[in-house]
Amino acid sequence: MIRMENVSFTYENADNGAAILDNSILISKGEIVLLCGESGSGKTTFSRLINGLIPNYYEGTLAGKIQVEDKNPEEVELYELAPYVGSVFQNPKAQFYTLITDTEIVFACENMGMDRREILRRFDATVTAMHLEPLIGRNLFTLSGGEKQRIGLARAFLHDAPLLLLEIGRASNLDIGTIHELENILRLWKEQEKTVIVAEHRLDWLRLLADRVLYFKDGKIEQEFTGAAFFKKPLGDLHAMGLRGTSRFVPQRVKNSRAKEVLELRDFCFTVKKKNLLHVENLTIPKGAVVAVLGNNGAGKTTLARCLCGLERKMRGTFAFTGKEYKPKQRLKLCYMVMQDVNHQLFAESVLDEVTLGIKDMAEEEKTEYAQNILSMLDLLAHEDKHPMSLSGGQKQRVAIAGAIASHKEIIVYDEPTSGLDYRHMKEVSACIQKLSEMGKTQMVITHDPELVAQCCDYMVFMDNGAVSRFGEWTDENIEFTSCYFENAR
Secondary structure (H helix, E strand, C coil), X not given: CEEEEEEEEEECCHHHCCCEEEEEEEECCCCEEEEECCCCCCHHHHHHHHHCHHHHCCCEEEEEEEEECCECCCCCCHHHHCXXXXXXXXXXXXXXXXXXXXXXXXXHHHHCCCCHHHHHHHHHHHHHHHCCHHHCCCEHHHCCHHHHHHHHHHHHHHHCCCEEEEECCCHHHCCHHHHHHHHHHHHHHHHCCCEEEEECCCCHHHCCCCCEEEEEECCEEEEEEEHHHHCCCCHHHHHHCCCCCCCCCCCCCCCCCCCCCEEXXXXXXXXXXXXXXXXXXXXXXXXXXXXXXXXXXXXCHHHHHHHHCCCCCCCEEEEEECCEECCXXXXXXXEEEECCCHHHHCCCCCHHHHHHCCCCCCCHHHHHHHHHHHHHHCCXXXXXXXXXXXXXXXXXXXXXXXXHHHCCCCEEEEECCCCCCCHHHHHHHHHHHHHHHHCCCEEEEEXXXXXXXXXXXXXXXXXXXXXXXXXXXXXXXXXHHHHHHHHCCC
16 A cells, blocks of 8 residues: 655755655555656656655655555665565666576565575566566676566566556567566456556556556646546547557658668678577668668667667678668768667766767857757757756657767667657657658667657568568558557557
C-alpha cells in the first residue's frame, strides 16, 4: 500500500527533476498503476518519493506525509526500504554494479544477505520465466539497450518485492517479444497481489493491465482514470494531453521519385572471435532517404550502425556513397551517430557549447545563432546554459540529435532517438529528421517506435541475426509486413 497526503517536494538543485506539488493518492495492494504525462511533469520525482531516493539521495524541501507499506521513507534508511520496493530505472545502466549478467541479476538479493539456495532457486525461475538463456554469462557491455533493459527487469523479478516501480520510459527500446514477456510478468505479479507502478510513454501494451492511470502535469496529478476509461479516449484527446496514441501503422512519407545517387553496402561484414555478428550481402539506399532499421533486440542493428559510421575498424566489405568508396577512418568524417546511450557523446560544459562543438567554417556569432535555432526547434533553448549531464534522459537525447543536425554530416544514424520522449518531443524530432531529408541528408533510424517510423521514414530495413532479411520502399507488401510487426507488440 502507498499513501500520500498533500505531498510536495522541491529539489535543492532544480536540474535534478520536476517539483511535485500538493499530491494526495492512495494506491492499494495488488493494483497496477500507470503514470503518464509529458517529460518533466513529475513522474520520476513521484517514483523517487516512493522508493526512498527522496529524501535519502536527492536533497530538497519535502512537505506532507508518505507511507510505503508500513514505512515512512523519510524516517528509514534506503537499505531498510529495499526489501519492500524493487525499482527498474529508465536507464538500467544507472543501477548496474557488476560486469556479468548472472551476477547483476542476483546482486540485490545477495546484498540483502538472502540465503544462497533461495537465490539460486529464484535465479533459475527468473531465467525460465523471462527466457533469458541467451543472455546468461554475457558481459553487460556487449548487450544491446533492449537486452540491458531485460536484465534490469530480471533483477526486479528475482528481488520479488511486494512493490515494483518500473520507470520504463525507454520501452521503445524493447522488441516485440520482450514486450510480450513484460506483459506476462505483470499479469503474474498481479496474480501474486503485488503493487506495480509503471511510468511509461508507450502506453498501448498496458491497455489490458492498468487498473488506474494517473496523468501528471506541472508536478501534479491533474487527472485520474480507471484503465478502462483511459484507453477508450480518442487518439486526438491523447495527443492533446501530450501522450502517445494507438493507431494502425500507416506511413506518412511515401516517395515516388528517388535520387540516382546512393549509399551502397556490399559484403559488409563484422566478425568477433570467429562469430559473424554482421553480414550484409547487398544493400542500396537512395541519397536523402530516411530508413527505418527494424528487428528484435540483438539482431545486429547497433552493430550495423557502428560499422557504417566507422566506429568498428575491423569490419570488412565495401561502403560506397555517391560512387566513392570509404574506409572506416574516412567514414568518421562522413557519418554521425546518435548513440543509444548519449552519455557517451556529451562532452561540453553547456548545451550550447555541445551543439556548437561540431560546427565548422562559421564565425563564432554565426555558430551561436545557428546552434540556438537548432535548440529552439528541439525545445531546448531554455536549457542552453545548463550542463548536458544535468538534463533528463529525453533532454540529453535531443541535445545529441541537435549535435547531429549541427554537424552537417552527409549520413546520420540514430540509435533509438525517441527513447524516453513523449508525443510532442517525438514529433519535434520527426520534423527535424524530415527537414534534414529535404536537405539531401541520408538518415538511418534504429527504432522500435511505430509512431516515429510512420511520421518520418520512407524506407525500411529489417534485420535478423546480423543479416538484412527485408528492405525497400513503402510498397503495399512492406507496409503490411511492418504493420503486422508492430501490431504484434500490442
